[in-house]
Amino acid sequence: MKRFPTTVPGLDEILHGGLFEGGVYILEGPPGAGKTTLANQIAFSLAVRGGKALYVTMLAESHSRMLQHMLGQSFCQPELVNASVLYLSGYRELEEHGLKAVVPLLRGEMARHQASLLIVDGLVVEREDERPGEGVRQFVHELQSLGSAMGCTCLLLTSGHGRPLNAEQTMVDGILTFEDYSYHWRSERRIQVRKFRGSAVERGKHTFCITDDGLRFFPRLEGLPPTPARRGGGTSxxxxxxxxxxxxxxxxxxxxxxxxxxxxxxxxxxxxxxxxxxxxxxxxxxxxxxxxxxxxxxxxxxxxxxxxxxxxxxxxxxxxxxxxxxxxxxxxxxxxxxxxxxxxxxxxxxxxxxxxxxxxxxxxxxxxxxxxxxxxxxxxxxxxxxxxxxxxxxxxxxxxxxxxxxxxxxxxxxxxxxxxxxxxxxxxxxxxxxxxxxxxxxxxxxxxxxxxxxxxxx
Missing domain, CATH: 3.40.50.300 (P-loop containing nucleotide triphosphate hydrolases)
Structure with missing residues (x-):
């Protein structure tokens, strides 16, 4: 299978080469953990390499408001917005008809723009008339079919508000969990790859930080393969x-x-x-x-x-x-x-x-x-x-x-x-x-x- 490199410092190292092209991955964690910044960072990196990314928000927050925050990051290039990184709202479709109405919207936009990355931000199940998890499973199944047919990698971002995604029961290819861990008066951001199909990954929890250049990940040092030894010069x-x-x-x-x-x-x-x-x-x-x-x-x-x-x-x-x-x-x-x-x-x-x-x-x-x-x-x-x-x-x-x-x-x-x-x-x-x-x-x-x-x- 062909890899989809994120080019985010340290993340591809944790994933042993990146995501897989056409795969569906869930990024879950509390608000403020860095999911939206990471997704935008991956999208703009793809755009710089000549690809196109489709960013679909399922919440009421405006794209302009989100982009105002992203402009402080060095990876965000305004000239690529709506040219190679395209923003779309699926909020109305979700509110009126549920997740099943979002699929045709995504199918049409993915085909029209020939996107190789799809980001769905704010995926939660709020409707009471759906069986728990059924709508999500159907939605993910449709995304897998679309991603496989179009060679498009999908990222699903969820914070767990409302009725959270039952990630273990969905047919996703990977689950990346974010947390803001606090210990006494200190805290650090961590990520854990809870599920990843098709490849081994660096297991356990790894720290990361959010900088003006975006997210930077630091794989656990003792878990990495050893660096090949180099011969020192000079005297003994x-x-x-x-x-x-x-x-x-x-x-x-x-x-x-x-x-x-x-x-x-x-x-x-x-x-x-x-x-x-x-x-x-x-x-x-x-x-x-x-x-x-x-x-x-x-x-x-x-x-x-x-x-x-x-x-x-x-x-x-x-x-x-x-x-x-x-x-x-x-x-x-x-x-x-x-x-x-x-x-x-x-x-x-x-x-x-x-x-x-x-x-x-x-x-x-x-x-x-x-x-x-x-x-x-x-x-x-x-x-x-x-x-x-x-x-x-x-x-x-x-x-x-x-x-x-x-x-x-x-x-x-x-x-x-x-x-x-x-x-x-x-x-x-x-x-x-x-x-x-x-x-x-x-x-x-x-x-x-x-x-x-x-x-x-x-």
Whole structure:
């Protein structure tokens, strides 16, 4: 069967290639979940590719009112309205004669415009004289016949007002359920493919957001097929940026492509040590920092105070800074964004300064352990050497767990380093190796100084 790609970011990935041409799909969910925006986004995407879409509303809301809202979206191109994206009302036919009167209207308009996408928005059963679900089943059966004969894909949008569609009893090809999930004072939008004929899909619930560019979906990271590994360049080891520490390691640094968890309380020097790791970046081996709250200027000042030339790296593009997003970002949204930035910048070194930012999401208590493991696997497959910082107190506040490493998160990392204030150290800090995988060290503890010449050890 031929696919009908939606071209909506992330959605075709969840559907393993998109919808099927001529299929009938129900999009169900509460008002405001994003169904209408998604349907218009798919329609305009088709129009840009040279196709035609027919958008039929079954409610009293005017098309002009709906389009006023759509004009704020970048995908909405006014010149395509009523040329390639055609709007039609079926409200009168539905009110006067029920769903059976809507079918001839759709048949005629689909044939006249040669539409390859039909959207029916607001499909509910209100009439009391129809047997429950009978009118819907007949309507869907007619749509399937029309869609198959004309090669037209159909989307049925319903919010469940009145008498809701009994979707399980209809002969649709797929059911996509939208929800606005709330947890305490936070919320996130989710989608689940409850039914899909003809292909496997990414199961479970996936988050999405509504932006000025339309909807963007974020498939659950741990459910996706692994990205093919790419071979990293350069030497087999990567410097942490602290000469004494690197010299104590068997290969003169961390293993290329390894992941390191740097654990320490606030003020122990985690960010400065991470900046030292980034300071060796070059245009041939770029670096990226996924910062917590500090801006690029603030990080440069912190680095300059310890003799780390970060400004030059930023100017040449060897170093990129991305400040972590708003509190409303979902776990998978942050994970996909991080991997996208790594790919776009071809980063070889990565710092995530504040693992608690990932933990401060709705899904982390249930999925955080598996999510972090998959994220590290994706980074390793890309040949990226990564350093994640962890403040146990911040993580405990985000997850509600008193475990210092977030209930076993440290097990996923190749290396675990502990940084703490220590009265016996010259600068009051001590760096201790908790774990090294695929490497050996001649020492396990170092007195650390954060001076004007960069981090150094005794």
């Amino acid at each position: 080891s990567v410097s942490l940026g602290v000469a004494g520490f690197d010299a104590a390691l068997q290969d003169g640094g961390l293993a290329r492509g390894s992941s390191t968890l740097l654990v320490g309380d606030s003020g122990s020097g985690k960010t400065v040590l991470s900046l030292a790791f980034l300071s060796a970046a070059s245009r041939e081996e770029p670096a990226l920092i996924f910062a917590g709250t500090e801006t690029a200027a603030e990080l440069v000042r912190a680095g300059e105070g310890c003799g780390l030339p970060l400004a030059a790296a930023l100017e040449t593009g060897a170093l990129s800074v991305h400040v972590q997003g708003s509190e409303d970002e979902a776990l998978d949204e942050m994970g996909h964004k991080l991997l996208r930035l790594v790919d776009e910048r071809q980063a070889s070194r990565l710092v995530v300064d504040g693992l608690a930012a990932l933990a401060d999401t709705v899904a982390f208590p249930e999925r955080g352990y598996r999510f972090v493991g998959r994220l590290l696997r994706e980074l390793k497959g890309r040949g990226v050497t990564s350093v994640f910082t962890l403040d146990p107190s911040a993580l405990a506040a985000a997850t509600g767990s008193a475990a210092p490493d977030g209930n076993g998160l440290a097990a996923w990392f190749d290396n675990v380093l502990h940084l703490a204030r220590h009265d016996g150290a010259p600068d009051g800090r001590r760096l201790t190796i908790g774990k090294l995988r695929a490497a050996r060290a001649t020492r396990s503890s170092f007195d650390l100084r954060l001076g004007a010449c960069g981090p150094t050890t005794d």
